[in-house]
Amino acid sequence: MYIKLIQPKMLKRPMDTDIKLHMAPPLGLLTIMNLMRGEHKVVLENENIQNICYDDKPDLVGISVTVDALPRAIAIAEKFRRQGIPVVAGGIHITTATHMIPPDSFDVLCVGAAEGTWPQIVKDFHDGCLKPLYRCEKPLCGTDIVPPAYDAVKPEEYLYCNVVHTSRGCPFRCDFCYNSGSEQKYINREIEAVIADIRAVRSKHIMFIDDNFAGNVKWTKEFLRAITPLKIKWNAAISINAAYDEELLDLMKESGCQGLFIGFESINPSSISDVHKVQNRTDGYERAIKAIHDRGIMINASLVFGLDGDTVDTFDATLDWIVRHKIETVTSHILTPYPGTALYERMKAQGRIVTDDLSLYNTANVVFKPANMTAQELYDGYIRIYKQIYSFKNIIRRMPERKDQRAAYLAFNLLYRKFGKFSDFLCKCISYKRIGIWGEKLSRYL
Numbered sequence: 157m158y159i160k161l162i163q164p165k166m167l168k169r170p171m172d173t174d175i176k177l178h179m180a181p182p183l184g185l186l187t188i189m190n191l192m193r194g195e196h197k198v199v200l201e202n203e204n205i206q207n208i209c210y211d212d213k214p215d216l217v218g219i220s221v222t223v224d225a226l227p228r229a230i231a232i233a234e235k236f237r238r239q240g241i242p243v244v245a246g247g248i249h250i251t252t253a254t255h256m257i258p259p260d261s262f263d264v265l266c267v268g269a270a271e272g273t274w275p276q277i278v279k280d281f282h283d284g285c286l287k288p289l290y291r292c293e294k295p296l297c298g299t300d301i302v303p304p305a306y307d308a309v310k311p312e313e314y315l316y317c318n319v320v321h322t323s324r325g326c327p328f329r330c331d332f333c334y335n336s337g338s339e340q341k342y343i344n345r346e347i348e349a350v351i352a353d354i355r356a357v358r359s360k361h362i363m364f365i366d367d368n369f370a371g372n373v374k375w376t377k378e379f380l381r382a383i384t385p386l387k388i389k390w391n392a393a394i395s396i397n398a399a400y401d402e403e404l405l406d407l408m409k410e411s412g413c414q415g416l417f418i419g420f421e422s423i424n425p426s427s428i429s430d431v432h433k434v435q436n437r438t439d440g441y442e443r444a445i446k447a448i449h450d451r452g453i454m455i456n457a458s459l460v461f462g463l464d465g466d467t468v469d470t471f472d473a474t475l476d477w478i479v480r481h482k483i484e485t486v487t488s489h490i491l492t493p494y495p496g497t498a499l500y501e502r503m504k505a506q507g508r509i510v511t512d513d514l515s516l517y518n519t520a521n522v523v524f525k526p527a528n529m530t531a532q533e534l535y536d537g538y539i540r541i542y543k544q545i546y547s548f549k550n551i552i553r554r555m556p557e558r559k560d561q562r563a564a565y566l567a568f569n570l571l572y573r574k575f576g577k578f579s580d581f582l583c584k585c586i587s588y589k590r591i592g593i594w595g596e597k598l599s600r601y602l
Contacts, residue, residue, distance in 0.1 A: 157196045157282065160214035161185040164225040164232060165203040169520035171542055173580040175572065177204035180319045183365070184247065185220050186304035188270045192278060193305065203232075205313045210235050216281055218274075219262070220247040223494050224518040230261045237263065242286060244277060246270065252334050253496030254289075268292025269324070271300050296324065298345045306356045315583065318359035322350050322379065326367040328395060330419075331498040332460070332491060335367065342368070344375045347382050354386065362390040370398035380407040393417035399444035405451055414564070415454040415484070418444075423477050427465030445481050452558055454484040454565065461541075462491035462534045464527040471537040475544050482554045484565050485573075486545050489519035490538050546573045 163182045168174075182202060189198045201208050217236045221229045226249060233243040246266030250257065254267050264286060266273045272292030280286045301324065311317050325342040326335045354362055369392035370376045376398075383390075389412045396418050398404055408416075422428050425438045448455055459474060478486055493500040493509065494517060503509050508525040516523050520538075522531040529537075544550060551569045556562055 157216070157278070158212075158214045159192055159196050159198045159216050159218065159278070160212075161188055161198065161200045161218045161220070162208060162232060163200070163202040163204065163220050164228040166222075167224055167515060167518050169518060170539060171573070171576070173576040175315060175576060175580045175583060178313065178315050178583065180316045180363070180365070181304075181309045181314050182220060183304045183319060183321060184270070185218070186306070186308065187302050188218060188274055189308055190305035191270055191274055191302045196278070200308065202313075203228075208232060210239075213239070214241060216244065216278070217241055218244045218246065218266075221245050221249045222247060223249045223253070223514050224516070225249075226257075226514045228515075230258070233262050242281065246273070248334050249495075252494065256495045263288070265289050269296050269300075271296060271302055295341055296343055298343055298349075301343075301345050301349070303349060303353050303356070306353070316363060318357045318361055319363045319365050320350060320353045320357065321345070321366050322364055322369060323366045323371060325371075326395075327371045328368070331502070332493065334494055334497060342371045344372055344379075347375075347379050350379065351382065351386070354383070354388065360388050362388050364390060364392035366393060368393065368395050370394040370404065373398065373401060373404055377404060377407055380404075380411040384411040386412075388412045389414050391415045391417070393419075395419060396441070396444055399448055400440065402447065405447055405453075409451040409453060413451075413453050415456060416448060417456040417458060417487070419458040421458065421460045422463055422466070422470075423474055424463070424465045424470060427463035427470075442481070445483070449482070449557075452561065454556065454561060456485040456487060457483045459486060459488045460491050461488065461538050462522065462524075462526050462529075466526070466534075467528045468533050468537060471541045475541055475550075478545060479550055479553050482556065484554065484556060484561075485568055486542075488538060488542055488545075490522055490534060491524070492517050492519045492521075493524055548574075 163185055166177065168176060182200070185200050189200055192198050199214070214236075217233070219229045219232060229245060233245065236243050242263040244264040244266050245257070245262040250265055251267050254265055257265060264277060265288065266277065267289065269292045272294055273290040277286070277290050306317070309317050323342065323344045326333070327342040328335065384407075391414055394416050399416075399418070420441060423438055423441070428438060445455065457478065461470065461474075491499075493503045495514070500509070503524050509523065510525060510531075511523050513523075522534050525531070526534050546569060551566075551574065554569075556565050
């Protein structure tokens with residue numbers, strides 16, 4: 157049986173270049189590939205880096221769907237379905253907003269983990285009794301998780317192939333996050349299985365891409381002790397509460413942590429409480445930042461603008477906070493009420509959702525009525541603070557105190573953010589793989 161897996165092309169935000177499209181391979185689809193390829197021919201086509209072939213007659217097509225890619229996914233599915241080829245749609249948006257998927261867009265909706273759905277989907281297809289909905293009914297445990305098919309990745313197509321996940325889900329249920337509408341429990345993988353993946357990517361610099369790397373602190377400490385002898389460098393995303401655990405931070409540093417992506421979201425206490433981000437205490441931000449910086453770990457701060465406590469003054473106040481605390485990098489977003497989340501349901505009931513064009517739901521467009529500013533003020537502030545953060549003046553003002561961090565800091569702030577278009581040109585001339593290798597070599601000396 158021939159199965160084709162497809163990653164629809166993402167829509168870039170104003171600050172994105174094609175580097176974003178080539179950043180890393182899609183681990184979810186690679187997991188399905190590894191799950192099924194023992195008995196079937198499985199091909200993965202990532203539309204971010206290649207054209208989709210519609211003429212090779214697969215028996216079954218699987219498409220991974222995020223909210224902003226849904227319109228594109230439906231268009232792709234239609235072309236295969238016209239040929240009589242059934243299409244399975246899965247991924248985070250299908251799982252969270254199952255009830256909102258337009259009828260007859262796909263032949264099958266796959267809700268939940270691939271490990272608990274795809275084997276039955278393929279069996280039923282073979283038996284001629286394919287159903288319209290498959291749901292992962294059994295809660296997964298760590299031993300159920302299948303590793304991605306790393307050997308199927310073409311390194312020349314991606315900037316980073318050194319991406320590894322240690323867990324699924326998140327223990328928190330913030331209103332604006334997809335996890336608020338998901339029934340998936342937070343689970344960690346087996347430590348030895350993660351270490352096997354670290355070895356499989358053949359890199360001394362690892363990017364852990366979990367929703368929350370430290371969602372189970374006891375497990376994380378055990379894992380960090382296990383990887384310390386590997387002498388790797390690594391980055392990960394954590395929730396801010398983990399930064400209050402001194403032992404955890406020490407283990408992170410000892411095991412090779414270089415940077416942490418942290419969802420601060422807002423410096424405004426009322427904005428945080430409005431979306432039930434219970435793990436964030438704005439009065440503890442300064443202590444957490446100091447504890448992280450004292451250990452020579454850099455911070456990538458995730459910030460969301462447009463929360464109900466925000467005003468036009470929030471942008472300048474946030475910029476001052478970023479510069480004052482020397483936050484090394486920032487990933488900013490416009491608040492986006494993803495369908496199926498608690499935030500979406502609340503705003504829909506309040507009549508505040510202004511568009512159903514899901515291609516706009518990529519955190520770079522205003523798709524709702526803000527509480528304390530106009531939609532234009534929110535969008536303009538979002539664009540303006542990005543430009544100000546990565547101005548030459550503020551890049552210099554945010555320079556890390558530690559000299560051994562400055563090369564990596566400047567590489568990201570200048571080559572990826574400030575001059576991203578030029579860097580993308582270099583990647584296309586030299587190859588994403590080679591630029592990624594240079595970046596990895598740079599990290600080894602830090």
